[in-house]
Amino acid sequence: MRAFTALSGPILVLAEENIDTDQIIPARYLTVTDFDGIGEHVFADWRHDAEGELLTGHVLNKPRARKSPILVAGHNFGCGSSREHAPQALLDFGFRVVISSEIADIFKANAQNIGLLPVVLEAEQHARVLEMDGEEITVDLEHSRVTVQMADRAVQHWSFSIDPFARHCLLRGLDRFDYLSQAEPDIKKFEERL
Amino acid sequence: MPRLDMQAESLFEKLWNGHLVRPQTDETPAIMYIDLHLVHEVTSPQGFDLLREQGIGVRCSGRTLATLDHSTPTLPADENGQRPWVTEQASRQVQTLQGNCEEFGIELHGWDSPSRGVVHVMGPELGATQPGMTIVCGDSHTSTHGAFGALAFGIGTTEVGHVLATQCLLQNKPRSMRINLEGELGKGVTAKDLALHIINRIGMHGGTGHVIEYAGAAVRGLDMESRMTLCNMTIEAGAKAGMVAPDQITIDYLRGRPRLPEGEAFEQAARQWLQLASDPGAHFDQEISLDASTVAPRITYGTNPAMSINVGERVPTATSDSQEKALSYMDLRAGQSLAERPIDLVFIGSCTNGRISDLRAAANVLRDRRIAPHVRMLVVPGSEAVLREAEQEGLDELFRSAGAEWRLPGCSMCIAMNGDLVPPGKTAVSTSNRNFEGRQGAGSRTLLASPETAAACAVAGRIASFAEIKSDSKTTPEIT
Numbered sequence: 001m002r003a004f005t006a007l008s009g010p011i012l013v014l015a016e017e018n019i020d021t022d023q024i025i026p027a028r029y030l031t032v033t034d035f036d037g038i039g040e041h042v043f044a045d046w047r048h049d050a051e052g053e054l055l056t057g058h059v060l061n062k063p064r065a066r067k068s069p070i071l072v073a074g075h076n077f078g079c080g081s082s083r084e085h086a087p088q089a090l091l092d093f094g095f096r097v098v099i100s101s102e103i104a105d106i107f108k109a110n111a112q113n114i115g116l117l118p119v120v121l122e123a124e125q126h127a128r129v130l131e132m133d134g135e136e137i138t139v140d141l142e143h144s145r146v147t148v149q150m151a152d153r154a155v156q157h158w159s160f161s162i163d164p165f166a167r168h169c170l171l172r173g174l175d176r177f178d179y180l181s182q183a184e185p186d187i188k189k190f191e192e193r194l
Numbered sequence: 195m196p197r198l199d200m201q202a203e204s205l206f207e208k209l210w211n212g213h214l215v216r217p218q219t220d221e222t223p224a225i226m227y228i229d230l231h232l233v234h235e236v237t238s239p240q241g242f243d244l245l246r247e248q249g250i251g252v253r254c255s256g257r258t259l260a261t262l263d264h265s266t267p268t269l270p271a272d273e274n275g276q277r278p279w280v281t282e283q284a285s286r287q288v289q290t291l292q293g294n295c296e297e298f299g300i301e302l303h304g305w306d307s308p309s310r311g312v313v314h315v316m317g318p319e320l321g322a323t324q325p326g327m328t329i330v331c332g333d334s335h336t337s338t339h340g341a342f343g344a345l346a347f348g349i350g351t352t353e354v355g356h357v358l359a360t361q362c363l364l365q366n367k368p369r370s371m372r373i374n375l376e377g378e379l380g381k382g383v384t385a386k387d388l389a390l391h392i393i394n395r396i397g398m399h400g401g402t403g404h405v406i407e408y409a410g411a412a413v414r415g416l417d418m419e420s421r422m423t424l425c426n427m428t429i430e431a432g433a434k435a436g437m438v439a440p441d442q443i444t445i446d447y448l449r450g451r452p453r454l455p456e457g458e459a460f461e462q463a464a465r466q467w468l469q470l471a472s473d474p475g476a477h478f479d480q481e482i483s484l485d486a487s488t489v490a491p492r493i494t495y496g497t498n499p500a501m502s503i504n505v506g507e508r509v510p511t512a513t514s515d516s517q518e519k520a521l522s523y524m525d526l527r528a529g530q531s532l533a534e535r536p537i538d539l540v541f542i543g544s545c546t547n548g549r550i551s552d553l554r555a556a557a558n559v560l561r562d563r564r565i566a567p568h569v570r571m572l573v574v575p576g577s578e579a580v581l582r583e584a585e586q587e588g589l590d591e592l593f594r595s596a597g598a599e600w601r602l603p604g605c606s607m608c609i610a611m612n613g614d615l616v617p618p619g620k621t622a623v624s625t626s627n628r629n630f631e632g633r634q635g636a637g638s639r640t641l642l643a644s645p646e647t648a649a650a651c652a653v654a655g656r657i658a659s660f661a662e663i664k665s666d667s668k669t670t671p672e673i674t
Contacts, residue, residue, distance in 0.1 A: 082237070187225070
């Protein structure tokens with residue numbers, strides 16, 4: 001897993017609420033047996049018309065989309081299916097951070113496991129960042145905060161809370177599996193009691 | 195005022211505490227032991243790759259159980275044994291699971307197994323799903339198994355690898371919610387209607403971060419298949435898991451199932467299961483009460499499962515941009531009667547409503563009736579066992595003579611990745627669990643309902659309730 005400490009970059013806003021994992025990657029792309037190149041199918045049905053032609057006007061098809069490391073989405077992002085293909089596709093497309101005011105449980109766990117940082121902001125801060133499409137912000141995991149420059153050029157720091165272990169692993173690029181496999185003696189002990 | 199007893203534990207807490215290999219600390223999540231790991235072809239290949247990278251095997255093959263369900267065709271093989279795969283890749287994905295199960299010594303219920311089925315239908319049928327267990331699967335509808343008083347939830351593929359390798363998961367303790375369902379469901383009202391009602395009330399993220407226990411007279415009155423439907427839909431409110439405390443109905447369902455002990459050993463297990471119920475005074479972070487007797491047959495009209503109304507009600511006014519967008523996607527207007535809306539397809543099946551009681555309920559509506567000529571209807575049993583039982587009862591013939599297609603078991607049109615799909619712009623009434631944009635195929639429009647309501651819609655060729663078509667004797671003479 002790639003370590004994540006901090007990054008600054010332009011944000012891409014998808015303001016819709018309740019963006020489910022079927023939108024992030026439709027089920028017909030789930031017959032793969034690896035995740036290589038899966039970013040090609042991210043939001044496939046939003047980016048293409050009914051005939052499969054690329055909708056060049058869609059924000060996700062603009063050149064800036066691949067250059068935006070931070071996705072800001074409406075409330076309750078990633079709901080629905082447990083498919084890890086969804087965060088994998090976002091990561092492969094080029095996103096390193098997803099910001100919302102609520103992120104679904106399974107999506108959040110999947111994202112943390114693969115090095116896509118889920119950031120949940122307070123409703124008011126979320127509402128403001130939704131209005132900042134294309135602007136540059138900083139996401140700093142070391143300090144668990146998002147830094148934005150407001151219209152009056154004032155700089156604001158918003159702290160966010162994140163599971164301490166997920167933060168620990170993301171900061172160092174540690175695979176959570178290593179921690180689990182080191183627990184082998186405890187697992188054995190538990191199994192002896194069964 | 196009930197006493198808040200610090201010793202009193204909820205069903206969820208008993209299972210949480212009973213499976214801690216290591217407790218949660220301020221810095222680290224808990225390590226939770228997993229009793230049963232269910233595996234299917236879509237979310238497992240990259241999990242098995244972890245084992246190969248690490249040069250290790252499956253830690254507990256006996257606690258791992260696999261099936262083929264998502265990518266599998268529901269039409270039979272041709273005379274050369276060739277199955278009508280939607281793509282080469284789908285076929286390869288199934289072969290990959292077959293290869294992985296062989297390589298790592300996992301029990302797979304493949305094409306030749308009389309037990310193959312949709313993973314959440316098969317587990318309970320085999321008695322693999324048992325009260326008090328922790329159960330995971332790379333599938334969000336794993337919440338289904340909570341109907342037995344298990345702690346069951348969906349995981350991602352990386353975590354599938356973790357469980358294959360260590361039989362454990364890293365978990366932070368979720369919050370708890372109890373939904374007390376008082377009263378009794380009315381005649382013709384099903385667990386699906388109850389689930390849609392609850393999701394409508396608490397919202398599609400009302401359960402986020404929580405494990406929900408369903409309690410109260412209405413839940414005690416549900417049979418196991420109905421409890422499975424209720425727990426299955428729990429994820430649609432964003433919750434991690436849904437649970438129902440085991441009782442005599444649970445025990446009676448499980449007695450005699452293949453994976454359970456017999457005789458005194460079973461009775462002893464059963465006595466322990468009854469101890470799992472939440473203690474009086476147990477703490478819940480949230481508690482909600484709903485009167486189940488006011489629930490009516492429901493149907494969704496939008497693009498998430500929270501957007502539902504009683505069958506016969508008019509489409510409500512949109513109160514947000516996303517609701518506006520949903521109505522536009524569904525080609526509906528606020529104030530419109532759904533009864534005016536013609537439908538194109540009806541799907542009966544899925545881990546939500548693909549069990550024998552669901553098929554019987556749909557068959558009961560179709561008996562001595564035919565589906566409307568412009569409607570295509572698919573009936574997909576949830577498992578080989580459901581298929582056999584239905585065929586023994588003659589339900590396959592009943593569905594065929596009513597004009598429906600009778601298929602082989604699988605997830606089919608619920609997730610629409612095997613080639614069974616709703617064409618762009620078409621409207622389906624479906625007994626499945628999600629009505630997201632494009633869920634049943636790009637551009638598809640889905641209305642979720644119970645098997646009774648879905649079958650009634652097939653007959654009417656538009657949105658209708660069973661009660662409505664029963665009284666509509668002009669077009670559909672009732673012979674029974």
